[in-house]
Amino acid sequence: MNPMSTPDYAEKIPNNVALAEDRRLQRALESWQPNFLSWWQTMGPTLPTQDVYLRTAVNVGREGWAHFGHVPMKDYRWGIFLAEPGPDRRIGFGAHKGEPAWQQVPGEYRADLQRLIVIQGDTEPASVEQQRNLGATAPSLYDLRNLFQVNVEEGRHLWAMVYLLHAYFGREGREEAEELLHRNSGSADAPRILGAFNEETPDWLSFFMFTYFTDRDGKYQLGTLKESAFDPLSRTCEFMLKEEAHHMMVGTTGVDRVVERTAQVMVENDTDDVAAYGVIPLPVIQKYLNFHYSVSLDLFGGETSTNVANYYTAGLKGRWLEERRKDDHTLASDSIFVDALTDGQITVTEVAALTGLNTDLRREYIADCEGGVKRWNRILDEAGLPHRLALPHIAFNRKVGAFAGIETSPTGEQLSAVDWQSRKGQWLPTDVDKTFVRSLMRPVYDRGKIAAWLAPPRNGINGKPFDYDYVHLA
């Protein structure tokens, strides 16, 4: 049955999961919907707008998934879209390798799967909450539109996880879906589950760094869940990854444009000391990078984890690009070197490949992050500047894992607690840095205009020019 042929429910919750054929599920989701909308109204973007030039997914096919048009944000059609089922999809790894993928949740894995979905689901609305005030200081209408695009899609990702909880996890799943709206980023009583999602995103440099580093962690987590033996989770994540590509673009080109503008002013005035010219000095950019990278590394968990080993063997969560790995996809007899602290020294130690899977994923992520730094350094190089940005050492500013108990400089030199306290302001944003960055954050809402601290983008959205009317303010 073609879901789009039933306008009644297609109006309420757009979907490609034949929701109309399951009245109970439909009713349950329709009763969650007003709670979601009231969460969006109270915890979502604060800047009043008439409409925004947004991409809306109306289906997953080539034609359907990216419809562009001006829409009032509260009328955005948050829907439920799973990638098309593959023919005869088989489990690609673990103890069930080669068996048909699961269309239902096996009883023995129910609790673990639910936990994985809740943790993923918790991050999606968290980032909307973290970014809710950024509209007030948008550097251009183009950037404002991108912020809102990321926000509505994170809202849709919440829908994606809530659909799974409602459809496959019964009453407990429905309760968890409520909790996803009750926990809030930074809340004292009911904070979001993961640390980085309780940090504030107070300015646009933080936003670009967040979408580059922290959203990118999300991309890698989704990549592992896309491999899941639980087919509805796999297909949901596959479609979410499509949307994530835009979030990655916002972060990557956002930092590009900050670096580009700073480099330009450095060259024009032949000085490193560009704060007085109203742009962000490179050392401050480096400090923000250090912060967002190190808190994002923490999101991958400890270097070793027996839980994650069990998830893998059970088929719940695979590796990044599992099918491209040239091994037996069960890893029962393989090993991996993971970062470790041995006798107080930073070193590596060999462990079973299964227990080292967090490290495996974090390394894929780090390699990806190095790509960003290369790009930004190319911009500096092309400007004729000798300065370079760098990722800090893996042990720098860590709160989770082997290095949580020590302090190091960005180059990995170990420091006493006293040294760390006296020197960390050289490496992490200080109150002075934050206040300075915030002082630059003045809104620019005129078509085709941009804040002085940021270069304009190379391209607009969906073939539109930079000076397009991407947002109509209220």
Ligand SMILES: [Fe+2]
């Ligand atoms: Fe997301």
Ligand SMILES: [Fe+2]
């Ligand atoms: Fe995202």
